[in-house]
Amino acid sequence: MTEPLYKTVIGTLIDRIISGELVPGAMLPSEHDLGTELGVSQGTARKALEELERRGIIKRRQGVGSFVAVRTPENAMFQFFRLRNPDGTQAIPDLAEEAVSSRNAAACEAGQLSGAPEKVHEIVRVRTIGGARLIYEKSVVPAVLFPGLDQRAPLPNALYALYQQAFRIAIVRAEESIRAIAADQETASALGCAVSRPVMRVERKAFDIADRCVELRSSFYVTDHHAYGISLS
Incomplete structure (x- = not known):
C-alpha cells in the first residue's frame, strides 16, 4: 500500500x-x-x-x-510534570538528590526502548516540594542516543529540555500507567517514610518526534497533600 x-x-x-x-x-x-x-x-x-x-x-x-518547537524547562515542566497543589495549581519540584550511572540494559528495558540498546544511562532522583521529600524517580535512556549523559551531572531539573538541547531528542508524548502500592525498603529510604506506606507509582514510556520510545521512567509519589492531575479531551 x-x-x-x-x-x-x-x-x-x-x-x-x-x-x-x-x-x-x-x-x-x-x-x-x-x-x-x-x-x-x-x-x-x-x-x-x-x-x-x-x-x-x-x-x-x-x-x-x-x-x-523548542522544549524549554518551563513548558516541559508544564506538559509532563503532573503533580498539583491542593488548590489545583501546578506544584514545582526542587531537586534534592541525584545519581547518574551507566550500566547494561535489563532485558525488559531493551525490549521497550528504541533500538533494543545493550547499554543505558540511569538517572535516579529524589525531588522535594516545599522541603518535603515527595518524589522518587528512576529514568532509563539508551546510551547510544544520549552519549556522555552520565558525565553531565548534576542535570537540570527539567530533563526533557536537556534531551532536546544537548541530544536533539524532543519528547512529544508519553504513555503512563498508575497504581497505588506499598513502599518497599528502597523507596521508603529515599522518601524518608515508613516501609509499606501507601505511595503512587507512575510508569512512563516517553516517545520522541520519530515515535521512538527513548525513556522509561518509574516515579513514586507521596500524595497526602497533592494530586496527580490529568486533563482529558
Whole structure:
C-alpha cells in the first residue's frame, strides 16, 4: 500500500529535525516552497504541517510561518510534570538528590526502548516540594542516543529540555500507567517514610518526534497533600 504523500512530507521533515538540519526554533519552508521542493501540492504540504503542529513537533504563527518547537524547562515542566497543589495549581519540584550511572540494559528495558540498546544511562532522583521529600524517580535512556549523559551531572531539573538541547531528542508524548502500592525498603529510604506506606507509582514510556520510545521512567509519589492531575479531551 502506497504511503499518503503528506506522511512522506512528515517523514522528511522529521528526518531533518533528528539530523540537526532543522534545529529547535528554526523556521520551516513555506507551504508553497515545501510543496515545490518535495514535488507535492501546497495542500499536501499544509496537511503535513498541520499534523506536525498537532503532535507538538512544530509551532505555527499566523502570518509569520512554521518553526521547530523548542522544549524549554518551563513548558516541559508544564506538559509532563503532573503533580498539583491542593488548590489545583501546578506544584514545582526542587531537586534534592541525584545519581547518574551507566550500566547494561535489563532485558525488559531493551525490549521497550528504541533500538533494543545493550547499554543505558540511569538517572535516579529524589525531588522535594516545599522541603518535603515527595518524589522518587528512576529514568532509563539508551546510551547510544544520549552519549556522555552520565558525565553531565548534576542535570537540570527539567530533563526533557536537556534531551532536546544537548541530544536533539524532543519528547512529544508519553504513555503512563498508575497504581497505588506499598513502599518497599528502597523507596521508603529515599522518601524518608515508613516501609509499606501507601505511595503512587507512575510508569512512563516517553516517545520522541520519530515515535521512538527513548525513556522509561518509574516515579513514586507521596500524595497526602497533592494530586496527580490529568486533563482529558
